[in-house]
Amino acid sequence: MKIVLDGMGGDDAPQINVDGAIAALREFDDVEIALVGPQQVLEQALSACADKEGYGLVKSRLSIVDAPEVITPQEHPVMALRRKKNSNFCVGMDMVRRKEADAFVSAGSTGALMAGAMFKLGRIKGVGRPALATLLPVPGRPLLMVDAGANVDCKPEWVVEFGLMGSAYMRRVMNVDKPQVGLLNIGAEAAKGNEQAQETYKLMAQEQPFEFCGNVEARDALTGCCDVLATDGFAGNVLLKNTEGVVSLLFGMIKKELMGSMKGKVAALLAKDSFRALKKSFDSTEIGGAPLLGVEGTVIKAHGNSNARAIFCALRQARSVVLSGVTDVIREELALMTRAPEAQEEKPQA
Amino acid sequence: MKIVLDGMGGDDAPQINVDGAIAALREFDDVEIALVGPQQVLEQALSACADKEGYGLVKSRLSIVDAPEVITPQEHPVMALRRKKNSNFCVGMDMVRRKEADAFVSAGSTGALMAGAMFKLGRIKGVGRPALATLLPVPGRPLLMVDAGANVDCKPEWVVEFGLMGSAYMRRVMNVDKPQVGLLNIGAEAAKGNEQAQETYKLMAQEQPFEFCGNVEARDALTGCCDVLATDGFAGNVLLKNTEGVVSLLFGMIKKELMGSMKGKVAALLAKDSFRALKKSFDSTEIGGAPLLGVEGTVIKAHGNSNARAIFCALRQARSVVLSGVTDVIREELALMTRAPEAQEEKPQA
Numbered sequence A, B: 001m002k003i004v005l006d007g008m009g010g011d012d013a014p015q016i017n018v019d020g021a022i023a024a025l026r027e028f029d030d031v032e033i034a035l036v037g038p039q040q041v042l043e044q045a046l047s048a049c050a051d052k053e054g055y056g057l058v059k060s061r062l063s064i065v066d067a068p069e070v071i072t073p074q075e076h077p078v079m080a081l082r083r084k085k086n087s088n089f090c091v092g093m094d095m096v097r098r099k100e101a102d103a104f105v106s107a108g109s110t111g112a113l114m115a116g117a118m119f120k121l122g123r124i125k126g127v128g129r130p131a132l133a134t135l136l137p138v139p140g141r142p143l144l145m146v147d148a149g150a151n152v153d154c155k156p157e158w159v160v161e162f163g164l165m166g167s168a169y170m171r172r173v174m175n176v177d178k179p180q181v182g183l184l185n186i187g188a189e190a191a192k193g194n195e196q197a198q199e200t201y202k203l204m205a206q207e208q209p210f211e212f213c214g215n216v217e218a219r220d221a222l223t224g225c226c227d228v229l230a231t232d233g234f235a236g237n238v239l240l241k242n243t244e245g246v247v248s249l250l251f252g253m254i255k256k257e258l259m260g261s262m263k264g265k266v267a268a269l270l271a272k273d274s275f276r277a278l279k280k281s282f283d284s285t286e287i288g289g290a291p292l293l294g295v296e297g298t299v300i301k302a303h304g305n306s307n308a309r310a311i312f313c314a315l316r317q318a319r320s321v322v323l324s325g326v327t328d329v330i331r332e333e334l335a336l337m338t339r340a341p342e343a344q345e346e347k348p349q350a
Helices: A015-027 A039-047 A055-061 A077-083 A088-097 A110-121 A156-172 A195-204 A233-258 A262-270 A272-281 A308-324 A326-336 A341-349 B015-027 B039-047 B055-061 B077-083 B088-097 B110-121 B156-172 B195-204 B233-258 B262-270 B272-281 B308-324 B326-336 B341-349
Strands: A002-006 A032-037 A062-066 A103-106 A131-136 A143-146 A180-185 A211-217 A228-230 A290-293 A298-301 B002-006 B032-037 B062-066 B103-106 B131-136 B143-146 B180-185 B211-217 B228-230 B290-293 B298-301
Touching: A002 A015, A002 A088, A002 A308, A015 A032, A015 A039, A015 A055, A015 A062, A015 A308, A032 A039, A032 A088, A039 A062, A055 A062, A062 A088, A077 A110, A088 A103, A088 A110, A103 A110, A103 A308, A110 A290, A110 A298, A131 A156, A131 A233, A143 A156, A143 A233, A156 A180, A156 A195, A156 A228, A156 A290, A156 A326, A180 A195, A180 A233, A195 A211, A233 A262, A233 A272, A233 B233, A233 B272, A262 A272, A262 B262, A262 B272, A272 B233, A272 B262, A298 A308, A308 A326, B002 B015, B002 B088, B002 B308, B015 B032, B015 B039, B015 B055, B015 B062, B015 B308, B032 B039, B032 B088, B039 B062, B055 B062, B062 B088, B077 B110, B088 B103, B088 B110, B103 B110, B103 B308, B110 B290, B110 B298, B131 B156, B131 B233, B143 B156, B143 B233, B156 B180, B156 B195, B156 B228, B156 B290, B156 B326, B180 B195, B180 B233, B195 B211, B233 B262, B233 B272, B262 B272, B298 B308, B308 B326
Parallel strands: A002 A032, A002 A103, A032 A062, A103 A298, A143 A228, A180 A211, A180 A228, B002 B032, B002 B103, B032 B062, B103 B298, B143 B228, B180 B211, B180 B228
Antiparallel strands: A131 A143, A131 A290, A290 A298, B131 B143, B131 B290, B290 B298
16 A cells, blocks of 8 residues: 655654654555655655665655655645645645555644645535544544534534544444444533533434443543543534643643652652553653544544654554554445434535 | 521531531631531531530530421433522522521532522623633643633533623632733634534624633633633533543552652652642632622632531622622623624523
């Protein structure tokens, strides 16, 4: 399979992308990678790797596809895509559209990635809105949150679809048997929440091609009560960022508190390995990126602050997603989905 | 001043309320407390305190007001208030309405407390919706979040009012000079967020009787970048519950990790005091309760799982709020507020 990797995505591009690509090619024999971006810049980054161990073995499966223009996260996604036809996003997505490649991976602009996927690949038939799915970096039972921030104003039926797509992903990519889909809400009872959450609950409680386990409060989201957390992108993003913020705040406070006394310093020394293990379990690097579910193709958004290891993980994830056939599963299951009558009528124009 | 305390509120009622009341009366000479609830139940709880230290000194300032009916958190608030005219909430709120008491404190049903306050005390003129304000239990600069869950579907102008009321509270009750009001959003830029957040931003950016410091992401909310976090009650509740959940999860994981090795056990022993201090800084007990801002009177919601200390803290807070005159400040400042033209027209019917 061939994966297109945005050579210019991420704070530390292009080197992280080149290094991540080489690592992935060494690990997976069945993968080819096309680095997309300004030819000269990428060639220079590649030439810096010429002496690296194993590069000689994989370079035949690594190519550069010239895209002289680059879209940055600071640009307006839709305007930039229209203006920069020869950009990393346009050239890369076109390859996936023409079936010259199987997946697109980028640590660049989330907006450009999403808009590019919508315009170039299109939505899977029946999908109201594609959504970003994020595996929350918590230990034990992994939790996939859909939507993590792509759709800030949602119709209830879209959130139901997020649940369906998340369930398909957990089954096919993460090998979870009968994933439990919860709805993020501010109380456990059916009548809790804002208008949108109440309507979504009603739809989810109908016959659906996934297992609905009811409302899930933010307090319980990270304690393993479900496999998929369906939510609108605003609340989802608040939960995601807040989790990151609280974890980082708490580790900082523990460090400061322990370093304030001699006893604490000794404790910190003794507990060094334990804290390292804990921090690692919250590290999003190993998770890969956030797949954009609901588009006709495999699209993975890697973190903007990715290092080479994170890019490797995102490429590994792209390979798993392609092999899993999850896009086909989503397409098939959407056809089975129970929809509110208005939603069915409205869909074709959406 | 006289404070009405719901004798039947909280998981461990009535004893926590009786004990908390006695502690508050011992601390504050200028306070009288009326315990409201079924006379016999409260008398029995009081008689159990007859031998306690200091009870004799304060019992003249502690009275029981009979309310034979009790509204539980499981009941529909509005229906229960209509049916149970002699309930703790109706009898207590009526005392505040008739100016026989200055404040109402309850660890009971949030819904009944809010609906009771709305019906019996009424909104401050110009307030779209009263809101629950919660001081987030984070160290350093305290952060007041408004709304913490009372209003799950909000108009933008209500959220602006939450900012105004929160600012008044921080100035008058918490003695913060020029509180910075942030808007919870999923990005820093003005154009970020859902429709409601974008509209709220536009209104807040106009001339307002408080200091608006822009959008605040959930990642940064707990790191001291503002004093008041204005938000709709849905996102606010997600942030509040998620923070509690992540803190509790992390402390649990640290304990488990350390107890898994001999080195870890020694470290845990050495760091015992440090961890105790950290846990305390996240403990909501000392904070008191959540004031309901925007009603004509002082109303404090204490946690359902309050202990006697938490009830004491909520009573201490009620006293501070009454002395601060914050209700008058909110009334005066609302008159100065910049409103969108539609909002001004719509207000009288709201």
